[in-house]
Every structure is written in C-alpha cells, then in structure tokens.
Amino acid sequence: MPLRQMTSQVSVETTGRRLYPVTDAMVAWIASSGIKTGLLTLFVPHTSASLLIQENYDPDVQSDLERFFSRLVPEGDPLFAHVLEGPDDMPAHVRAALTQTHLGVPVVNGRLALGTWQGIYLYEHRARGRRRHILLHLLGDD
Amino acid sequence: MPLRQMTSQVSVETTGRRLYPVTDAMVAWIASSGIKTGLLTLFVPHTSASLLIQENYDPDVQSDLERFFSRLVPEGDPLFAHVLEGPDDMPAHVRAALTQTHLGVPVVNGRLALGTWQGIYLYEHRARGRRRHILLHLLGDD
Amino acid sequence: MPLRQMTSQVSVETTGRRLYPVTDAMVAWIASSGIKTGLLTLFVPHTSASLLIQENYDPDVQSDLERFFSRLVPEGDPLFAHVLEGPDDMPAHVRAALTQTHLGVPVVNGRLALGTWQGIYLYEHRARGRRRHILLHLLGDD
Numbered sequence: 001m002p003l004r005q006m007t008s009q010v011s012v013e014t015t016g017r018r019l020y021p022v023t024d025a026m027v028a029w030i031a032s033s034g035i036k037t038g039l040l041t042l043f044v045p046h047t048s049a050s051l052l053i054q055e056n057y058d059p060d061v062q063s064d065l066e067r068f069f070s071r072l073v074p075e076g077d078p079l080f081a082h083v084l085e086g087p088d089d090m091p092a093h094v095r096a097a098l099t100q101t102h103l104g105v106p107v108v109n110g111r112l113a114l115g116t117w118q119g120i121y122l123y124e125h126r127a128r129g130r131r132r133h134i135l136l137h138l139l140g141d142d
Numbered sequence: 143m144p145l146r147q148m149t150s151q152v153s154v155e156t157t158g159r160r161l162y163p164v165t166d167a168m169v170a171w172i173a174s175s176g177i178k179t180g181l182l183t184l185f186v187p188h189t190s191a192s193l194l195i196q197e198n199y200d201p202d203v204q205s206d207l208e209r210f211f212s213r214l215v216p217e218g219d220p221l222f223a224h225v226l227e228g229p230d231d232m233p234a235h236v237r238a239a240l241t242q243t244h245l246g247v248p249v250v251n252g253r254l255a256l257g258t259w260q261g262i263y264l265y266e267h268r269a270r271g272r273r274r275h276i277l278l279h280l281l282g283d284d
Numbered sequence: 285m286p287l288r289q290m291t292s293q294v295s296v297e298t299t300g301r302r303l304y305p306v307t308d309a310m311v312a313w314i315a316s317s318g319i320k321t322g323l324l325t326l327f328v329p330h331t332s333a334s335l336l337i338q339e340n341y342d343p344d345v346q347s348d349l350e351r352f353f354s355r356l357v358p359e360g361d362p363l364f365a366h367v368l369e370g371p372d373d374m375p376a377h378v379r380a381a382l383t384q385t386h387l388g389v390p391v392v393n394g395r396l397a398l399g400t401w402q403g404i405y406l407y408e409h410r411a412r413g414r415r416r417h418i419l420l421h422l423l424g425d426d
Contacts (some may be wrong), residue, residue: 003145003287003423005282007179034340037291039325039421041181041246045257047197053385055331055377066380067363070354072214079209082202089225093197094210101195101260102246104325104386106291106419113419116331118385135248135255137181139145139281139423140289146286147424149321149390183323183388187399189339214356221351224344232348235339239349243337243402244388277390277397279323281287281423 003140006033008136014124015028017088017140019054022110022134023120029136030107038107038140048092048125049132052097056119069095069125092125099123107140143283148175150278157210159230161196163206164276165254165262168224171278172249180249192235192241198261203269207235211237211267234267241265249282267271285425290317292420293404298408299371301354305337306418307396307404313420314391322424332376332409333416334383340403344380353379353409376409383407391424 010025026040038093044051073091080090103120108111114120122132152167168182186193197203215233222232243261248255256262264274294309310324328335339345356373357417364374387404390397398404 003289005180006146007250038289039423041248041249043246043255045255045260047195047257047259050383053331053341054381058366058368061374062378064364064366064374065378065381068357071278071363073210079213080206082200082206084200088201090206093203094207095193097196097207098240098382100242100384104421106247106310106325106327106386106421108291109420113327115331117331118329135250137246139181147287148393183390185388185390185397187402189337189401216353220374221355222348223347224342228319232345234343236349236352239336239338240382242384246388265412275338277392279388279390281323 019121035140041137050096087119088127095125156271161263179280183279193236231271237267298413302406319424325421334380372411379409
C-alpha cells in the first residue's frame with residue numbers, strides 16, 4: 001500500500017498548571033484511521049503549554065514533576081523582566097522551552113507504540129486554565 | 143496526489159549567545175515547495191547550538207530566557223572537567239541537551255501551523271558566534 | 285521512486301546512569317535499508333531512560349553532563365513523594381522530561397546527517413541497569 005497522511009486536532013480545556021492526559025484521544029483517532037504502521041506527530045501551537053510523555057500510573061509522579069518545575073522556574077523571580085502578563089507568564093515560557101513543543105510516536109500493528117507506563121500529556125504552564133490545541137499528523141500505510 | 147519529500151538547508155551567522163529567528167526562511171521555502179499539507183522537520187548538526195520554538199513578540203522573553211539558562215548552567219562551574227575549549231563550551235553542551243536538536247511543525251493549507259505567538263529560533267550557546275546550519279526535511283502533498 | 289517506510293528496533297543493556305552510544309546501530313541499519321534521502325525517527329518506550337544527541341569526542345563531556353543532571357535533580361530530594369521504587373526513580377522521570385523521548389535525524393546521500401561531533405545516545409537514568417529498547421522509523425526513497 002502506498003504511504004498516506006492524515007491530520008486532525010484535539011482540544012483540551014485546562015484549569016491550571018498540571019499535566020492533562022491526551023493518550024486516549026490519540027489511540028481512538030489512530031484506530032479510526034486504518035493506518036497500521038507509521039508515525040504520529042503531535043504539535044502544540046502555544047508558547048506557555050507543552051507536550052510530555054510521562055509515567056501514567058502513580059499520580060505522585062505528576063505532582064512531583066510539577067513541584068520540580070515550579071521550584072526550578074519560580075514565579076516572581078527577579079531575573080525576569082517580562083512580567084506584564086503576570087508572574088506566571090515568563091516561567092511558563094521557560095518551562096515550555098525545557099519540555100516539548102512536538103512529539104513523535106511510532107504506530108505498530110495499528111496501535112501507538114507507547115511503553116506500558118507511558119502516557120502522552122499536554123502540560124499547562126499558566127496558573128489559570130484556557131483552551132489548548134494539539135495538531136496531529138499521522139503518516140503510514142495499511 | 144502521492145506523498146513527496148523535499149530537503150533544503152538554511153545557514154545562520156551567529157554573534158554570541160542568544161536566539162536567532164529563522165521562521166521567515168522556513169515560511170518562504172514551504173511557499174515555494176507547493177506542498178499544502180504535511181510536516182516540516184528541522185535538524186541542527188551542532189552540539190553547542192540548538193532549536194527552540196518561543197514567544198515572538200516581546201524581546202524581553204528572549205533575554206529573560208537567555209538569563210535563565212546562563213544562571214542554570216553557569217560558566218566556570220567547578221563541576222565541569224571539559225574546559226579545554228573555553229568556559230562556555232561545556233555549558234553550551236548542557237544547554238543544547240536541555241533544548242532541542244530537532245523540531246517538527248505541521249504544514250496546513252500551505253503554511254506552517256505555528257501559533258500566533260510562536261517563532262522558530264536557532265539558539266546559539268557559545269559566547270562567540272560562528273556559522274550554523276539547519277537541515278530541513280519537508281514531507282507532504284499538494 | 286515513491287516514498288517508503290521501514291521500521292526496526294535496537295536494544296541496549298545498560299549498567300547504570302550514563303549515556304550509551306547507539307549511532308553505529310543506526311548507521312548500519314540505514315546503510316542496509318537502501319534509502320538515500322529521508323528522515324530517521326527514534327523513540328524510547330520508557331519513562332526513566334531517554335534519548336540525546338551529544339558531543340561524541342571527549343568522554344569528559346558525557347561525565348560532566350551526568351554530573352550536571354545528578355545535581356539538578358538530586359536523589360533523596362524531600363520534594364518528591366514518589367519514592368516507592370527507590371530514590372533514583374522520580375529523579376529518573378524528571379531527567380527524562382528534561383531530555384528527549386524521540387529524536388529525528390535527516391538521511392542525506394544514504395547517511396545520517398549528523399554533525400562531525402554529534403553522537404546519538406540512549407540516556408539511562410536509573411542507578412541500576414536494565415534492558416532498554418529504541419524503536420526506529422525510517423521514511424525516505426532510493
């Protein structure tokens with residue numbers, strides 16, 4: 001079968017700084033695509049939210065991760081001149097720089113080839129939530 | 143239309159540690175390619191420069207980001223044994239590890255699907271500039 | 285020639301926290317594939333190991349990098365609640381978040397377009413080794 005591509009989009013309503021699971025939406029879309037072997041690429045068109053693959057089992061991992069980033073890039077750091085949009089805005093840009101704007105995950109036998117303990121997350125870095133988008137690109141064949 | 147791929151290269155003359163905008167060169171190349179839907183991949187063949195998508199509006203964001211990385215990975219850190227190439231060399235490798243060697247950005251309706259506030263940057267991590275290269279790979283169809 | 289894709293897998297037996305070179309396995313697979321122009325994507329299905337492109341010449345760079353990450357994300361940090369799997373487990377998840385779960389590298393003239401000083405590494409973040417896997421996806425044409 002010749003290679004083909006498909007695109008889609010997923011939206012997430014966030015409510016503050018934390019990881020939001022999006023794996024299920026990816027799994028459902030790939031199943032509906034009919035593609036059996038290929039590569040999924042995710043992209044966030046945002047500068048204060050990002051993407052991350054993380055441990056999906058113990059909720060402590062996600063709260064530990066959030067505490068680590070909050071300490072590493074603290075609000076109100078006198079280092080930052082960009083404060084017009086609030087004390088959480090510049091830390092959000094730094095946190096986005098330290099994580100991912102795009103991810104790639106292989107598709108094998110019609111399924112995302114995530115490890116047992118891996119989940120895909122949108123990482124909201126602003127203190128207040130907003131509507132976030134993830135663009136999806138799927139390459140592969142049947 | 144069958145899927146096709148194209149490759150190209152962009153060079154940037156840097157003059158020290160900061161972000162260098164490269165979005166316009168990507169936009170022009172995609173427009174000339176005729177590809178309407180697909181995926182752009184960027185890659186830097188360097189270990190002391192990297193790629194980053196960041197806020198493109200307030201110049202303070204880029205200088206704040208640079209100050210953050212300079213503090214997180216300071217020159218002259220006694221931790222570092224690799225100092226032969228100068229005090230900025232090992233910090234440059236660490237900063238490259240914390241950011242991106244490659245980026246992927248979807249192409250939608252013949253345009254890069256960047257968010258309104260997103261720009262693509264080459265991030266020079268050495269104190270002195272040099273000639274840097276970005277390899278481009280474009281997959282898609284018309 | 286029409287575009288085609290190939291997939292493969294590489295395994296690495298790790299023996300503790302450090303970088304493990306995997307470039308040679310990628311180079312050999314690409315040479316055997318017959319693909320001359322394209323894009324290689326690597327993915328690790330793990331949450332406490334990751335991927336990194338780093339300087340491949342001076343071994344001090346790799347040990348400096350490891351010391352940097354060990355200091356940035358220390359074992360036994362009272363910040364972390366997730367300690368059931370040992371003091372090195374949560375730091376491993378954070379280190380994986382700060383580096384890469386996937387990498388993309390262009391293929392040009394039948395060879396990986398790595399820079400002279402670039403090597404591809406699996407980064408083991410657990411204190412004890414284990415068997416790690418890297419999934420490979422190659423897109424391109426002859």
